[in-house]
Amino acid sequence: MASSALISETEQWKNLKQHVSEIQKTHLRDLMNDVDRCKSMMVEYDGIFLDYSRQRVTQDTMGKLFKLAEAAHLKDKIEKMYSGQKINSTENRSVLHVALRAAREKEIYCDGKNAVPEVWEVLDKIKDFSEKVRSGAWIGATGKALKDVVSVGIGGSFLGPLFVHTALQTDLEAAEYAKGRQLRFLANVDPVDVARSIKDLDPETTLVVVVSKTFTTAETMLNARTLREWISSSLGAEAVAKHMVAVSTNLPLVKDFGIDPANAFAFWDWVGGRYSVCSAVGVLPLSLQYGFSVVEKFLEGARSIDNHFFLAPFESNIPVLVGLLSVWNVTFLGYPARAILPYAQALEKFAPHIQQLSMESNGKGVSIDGTPLPFEAGEIDFGEPGTNGQHSFYQLIHQGRVIPCDFIGSIRSQQPTYLKGEVVSNHDELMSNFFAQPDALAYGKTPAELLQDKVPDHLVPHKTFTGNRPSLSILLPSLSAYNIGQLLAIYEHRIAVQGFVWGINSFDQWGVELGKSLATQVRKQLHASRVDKKPVQGFNFSTATLMSRFLEVNTSYDETVLPKNVI
Numbered sequence: 001m002a003s004s005a006l007i008s009e010t011e012q013w014k015n016l017k018q019h020v021s022e023i024q025k026t027h028l029r030d031l032m033n034d035v036d037r038c039k040s041m042m043v044e045y046d047g048i049f050l051d052y053s054r055q056r057v058t059q060d061t062m063g064k065l066f067k068l069a070e071a072a073h074l075k076d077k078i079e080k081m082y083s084g085q086k087i088n089s090t091e092n093r094s095v096l097h098v099a100l101r102a103a104r105e106k107e108i109y110c111d112g113k114n115a116v117p118e119v120w121e122v123l124d125k126i127k128d129f130s131e132k133v134r135s136g137a138w139i140g141a142t143g144k145a146l147k148d149v150v151s152v153g154i155g156g157s158f159l160g161p162l163f164v165h166t167a168l169q170t171d172l173e174a175a176e177y178a179k180g181r182q183l184r185f186l187a188n189v190d191p192v193d194v195a196r197s198i199k200d201l202d203p204e205t206t207l208v209v210v211v212s213k214t215f216t217t218a219e220t221m222l223n224a225r226t227l228r229e230w231i232s233s234s235l236g237a238e239a240v241a242k243h244m245v246a247v248s249t250n251l252p253l254v255k256d257f258g259i260d261p262a263n264a265f266a267f268w269d270w271v272g273g274r275y276s277v278c279s280a281v282g283v284l285p286l287s288l289q290y291g292f293s294v295v296e297k298f299l300e301g302a303r304s305i306d307n308h309f310f311l312a313p314f315e316s317n318i319p320v321l322v323g324l325l326s327v328w329n330v331t332f333l334g335y336p337a338r339a340i341l342p343y344a345q346a347l348e349k350f351a352p353h354i355q356q357l358s359m360e361s362n363g364k365g366v367s368i369d370g371t372p373l374p375f376e377a378g379e380i381d382f383g384e385p386g387t388n389g390q391h392s393f394y395q396l397i398h399q400g401r402v403i404p405c406d407f408i409g410s411i412r413s414q415q416p417t418y419l420k421g422e423v424v425s426n427h428d429e430l431m432s433n434f435f436a437q438p439d440a441l442a443y444g445k446t447p448a449e450l451l452q453d454k455v456p457d458h459l460v461p462h463k464t465f466t467g468n469r470p471s472l473s474i475l476l477p478s479l480s481a482y483n484i485g486q487l488l489a490i491y492e493h494r495i496a497v498q499g500f501v502w503g504i505n506s507f508d509q510w511g512v513e514l515g516k517s518l519a520t521q522v523r524k525q526l527h528a529s530r531v532d533k534k535p536v537q538g539f540n541f542s543t544a545t546l547m548s549r550f551l552e553v554n555t556s557y558d559e560t561v562l563p564k565n566v567i
C-alpha cells in the first residue's frame with residue numbers, strides 16, 4: 001500500500017483540531033450578536049445569496065479553514081480537474097463534467113483533444129432530435145406522434161434528471177413547453193416500477209430512452225428488455241427502431257441491444273454517472289419534455305457557477321465555502337449528517353440526488369493513494385422539502401442529535417398564490433418558516449426564558465431547546481431553469497471540495513461492486529432452482545434458509561409475463 005502525506009498530518013489540520021475547544025466555548029446566540037462577523041459570512045454571486053453566519057465558526061475558524069484548503073492544494077486540484085488531468089486515479093479518468101456545460105467556443109482538453117466540440121455535437125444532435133419528436137416530424141411505427149417518454153436508468157442515470165424534471169414541472173415557462181407531454185422514469189428493477197412507469201401509456205405514442213453509461217447495469221438492462229417486449233409485443237419487433245433510443249458511452253452494446261447507433265446519444269468516460277445530468281443523460285429526456293431552449297438555460301446556470309468556482313477567491317467562493325464548512329462540521333465538530341431542506345416543493349427530488357452525489361463520492365475509507373483515513377470523511381445526507389420535514393424529523397434536529405442543516409429558499413415562487421384577506425401570500429407563509437427555523441436552531445430556548453413564560457417546572461426540561469445548532473441559508477432569486485442549474489453546480493463542486501480537502505478520490509465508487517457480484521451468484525442459483533430444480537447450495541445458513549423459503553412459491557419460467565394492470 002502506498003504511503004502518503006495525509007491532510008490530518010499537517011499543521012493546518014492540527015491547528016483546527018486545537019481550535020475546536022475554542023468553538024466549544026461559544027454559543028451561536030452570542031456569535032449572532034456580532035454584526036461584523038455576520039456580515040463577513042454573507043456572500044452573493046449571480047443572484048445567489050449565501051448566509052453562513054449560523055455555522056459554528058468565527059472569522060478565525062474561517063481563516064484556519066482557508067489555510068487547510070491551501071495545505072490540501074485545493075486550488076491546484078480544482079485546476080487539475082478543469083484541465084482534464086486524470087484525477088480519478090483508480091479508474092485513470094479525467095473528471096470533466098464542467099465541459100458538459102462549457103460555452104461552444106471554450107477549449108477544455110482531455111488527452112490532448114478539445115472535448116467541447118464533441119459535447120456540442122451531441123447537444124446539437126439532441127436539439128435536432130428533440131425538436132423532430134416534439135413537432136411530430138419523428139413519428140412512431142404506426143404513424144402517430146410520440147408524446148410520452150419513459151427514461152430507463154438508475155443511480156446517476158436517473159436521480160439528477162428526475163430532480164431537474166421535478167423542479168421544472170411547475171415553472172411556468174417550462175410547463176408551457178411541456179403541455180400535452182409526459183416524462184416518466186423507470187429505475188428500480190422491481191416490476192412494480194415497470195407497471196407504474198407505463199401505466200396508461202400507449203406504446204404507439206411512447207418513446208423509451210435507455211440511459212446507461214456502461215449499458216451493462218443489470219437493473220437498467222432488464223428494464224430496457226422489458227419495455228422492448230412491451231413495445232414489440234404490441235407493435236412488432238420493427239417498431240423498436242422508432243420507439244427506443246439510447247444514451248451511453250458504450251455504443252457497441254447499444255447496437256447489440258437492437259437500437260440503431262444513429263439513435264444513440266454519446267457521452268464520455270470522463271463524465272461520472274452521478275455528475276452526468278448535464279450530459280445527454282439529462283439533456284435528452286429533459287429536452288424531449290421541455291424543449292432544448294429551456295434545458296440550455298439550465299446548462300447556462302451551471303456554467304455560471306463553474307466560472308465562479310474556478311475564478312473566485314476562496315473567501316467569496318460559494319462552493320468552496322460550503323465545502324469547507326462541511327469538512328469542519330463532519331471531521332472537526334464530529335457531526336456525521338447533513339440535512340438538505342429546500343423550502344420549495346419543486347426541489348423535492350434534490351435531496352435524493354445529493355444523497356447519491358455526496359455519499360457515492362465521499363463515502364470512502366482510504367486516501368486517494370490507498371492509506372486508511374484516521375478521520376471520518378463523507379457524511380449522511382438526507383432531506384425533505386420544508387415545511388413537510390418540520391412535521392416529520394425536525395424534532396430530532398431541534399432537541400435530539402445535532403445535524404447541520406442547509407436551508408434553501410427562493411425569493412419568487414414558481415406559482416404565486418394569494419387569497420385576498422389572508423395575512424400573507426402562500427409563498428410568504430412558506431418562507432416564514434424558512435426564516436424562522438434557522439434561528440430556532442441557533443438560539444434555542446433557555447430554562448430561564450421558559451420560567452418567565454410561566455411554563456410549569458416539570459415541563460421545563462422537555463421544552464428547553466439547547467440551540468447552538470448550525471445551519472446555512474441559500475436564497476435563490478427564483479426557481480427558473482437557470483437557477484436550478486446554479487444550485488446543481490454549487491453542490492457538485494461543494495462535494496468535490498470536500499473530497500479534495502479530505503484527500504480522497506470522490507470520483508470512483510468501488511463500494512457498490514461487492515453487492516453486485518454477490519447478486520450475480522444469487523441470480524444463477526435462482527435460475528438453477530426454478531428451471532432445473534437444483535437445491536440451494538454454496539451460501540451461508542442464513543442466506544440459504546431465506547432463499548429456500550422464497551423458492552417454496554413456484555414461479556413459472558415458461559412464458560413471457562408483463563405487469564398485468566398495464567397490458
Ligand SMILES: O=P(O)(O)OC[C@H]1O[C@](O)(CO)[C@@H](O)[C@@H]1O
Nearest residue numbers: 155156157212213214217273512
Ligand atoms: O449508467 P450506468 O452505467 O447504468 O450506471 C448506473 C449507476 O450505477 C453506479 O455505477 C453504481 O450505483 C452509479 O455510479 C451509476 O450512476
